[in-house]
Amino acid sequence: MALTPSHRPTREWPLLVLALALVCAICIPLWQASSTRGDAGNDWSKWTPERLSRLLLGPEQIASYCCFTWAALILLGRYLEVRRQRRAFDLELLSTDAGVCILPEDARLLQRRVEQRAARGGPFILANMIRLALGKYAISRSARDVSDTVRTQADVDLGRLVASMATVHYLAWAIPAIGFLGTVRGLATSLTLGGQTGLEMNQFISDATRHLNVAFDCTLVALALSLVVMFLLHSVQRDEEALVIDCQQYCLEHLVTRLYELEPSPSSEF
Secondary structure, eight states, X not given: OOOOGGGSOOOHHHHHHHHHHHHHHHHHXXXXXXXXXXXXXXXXXXXOHHHHHHHHOSHHHHHHHHHXXXXXHHHHHHHHHHHHHHGGGXXXXXOOOTTOOBOGGGHHHHHHHHHHHHTTTOOOHHHHHXXXXXXXXXXXXXXXXXXXXXXXXXXXXXXXXXXXXXXXXXXXXXXXXXXXXXXXXXXXXXXXXXXXXXXXXXXXXXXXXXXXXXXXXXXXXXXXXXXXXXXXXXXXXXXXXHHHHHHHHHHHHHTGGGBOXXXXXXXXXX
């Protein structure tokens, strides 16, 4: 099947690489120049292995990692499913030759052909859409009814795909929420230190600072993970929507426009 504009290879990734290259080429030299004029370059010495372990490891961080991994595995499965669904376009479910017409008497035969070819690779959205459209054409013998069937089935498939993303949407919301819980826990612990009168000032400042670091580290890690999950979620949803649109366009090009609709006889008008 010839590539249509709705599913041409995307050019967003090369643009992302170009944007990163331009930003890094401008910002990194400026950052290095500003660091040499001050003491900002010494900040990297504070990131010791112990500090990194406190940043990346903790109850809230581990819970965020679990949610992130779960969401990533779900999205990976959805992405692989989209790639599998794309194989239906190579099965030649309908003839793509120019000038081919489909008669109402051919609908049942074509329907069985589509079912046989789609059975080898599993259920396909495209095959199911074509099967329902041919079944409608065999009954109504109307191209308009077939077009309405294709449009309705596309809406149903798209709605089913959106509804099945509910778990991933919840995980994308839960990850930053877990980070905020860690922030509240760290702030509450640091505030309780104020009621302990037996601590020296230096010990109090050290303990309070450590708990404040825990508080903000949880939010930092959780927000970073949520950004990645949201990007992957929108990418997979975009591919699924493009798949349904391409299936609908395939049916319109190779099925609806090729239907031969019989004109009503003069006697049927009376």
